[in-house]
Amino acid sequence: MQRNLVHVFDVTGADPALLDDDPTVRGCLDAIVRHAGMTPLGEASHRFEPQGTSVVILLAESHLAVHTWPELGTAYLTLTTCRAPASATFTDDVRALLADALGAADVAVRSLV
Numbered sequence: 158m159q160r161n162l163v164h165v166f167d168v169t170g171a172d173p174a175l176l177d178d179d180p181t182v183r184g185c186l187d188a189i190v191r192h193a194g195m196t197p198l199g200e201a202s203h204r205f206e207p208q209g210t211s212v213v214i215l216l217a218e219s220h221l222a223v224h225t226w227p228e229l230g231t232a233y234l235t236l237t238t239c240r241a242p243a244s245a246t247f248t249d250d251v252r253a254l255l256a257d258a259l260g261a262a263d264v265a266v267r268s269l270v
Contacts, residue, residue: 161219162241163269164248166234168255170262173227177208182232185258186214186221189236189251194243195221232259 168176175181179202190197196217203211213222218238225232234255236242244250252264 160239161270162238164236164242164251165267165269166232166236166251166255167265167267168232168234168259168261168263169230169265171230171232172260173208173230175259176225176230176232177210177227179204179210181258182210182212182223182225185234185255186212186223188254188258189221189234190214190216192242192244192250192254193236193238193247195238230261232261 197214198217199215201213205211208227209225211222211224213220216238218240221234221236223232223234232255241247248266248268252266255261255264
């Protein structure tokens with residue numbers, strides 16, 4: 158077991174309406190958790206006024222967090238885990254999922270060990 162593995166997804170050029178839509182953002186997180194083969198334990202979220210959201214999903218393996226800035230067309234997601242995701246193509250798959258679901262021009266990925 159690794160001590161920690163962090164995947165950072167920087168979303169830019171996204172559709173502001175999608176970034177501010179809670180079901181869309183939550184759907185992305187649920188898909189990422191499933192694709193990673195992780196176990197969700199709970200969550201906390203906060204809506205900002207007039208726009209934006211932060212959501213954290215507590216995982217048996219650590220956590221997944223997202224913060225959105227619709228006014229800038231950006232979002233920032235981090236997945237911190239104690240083991241590698243189930244799929245060997247995880248980062249590429251999540252990059253494509255986020256770009257499609259959020260209408261993003263770019264999703265940059267960094268993986269830290």
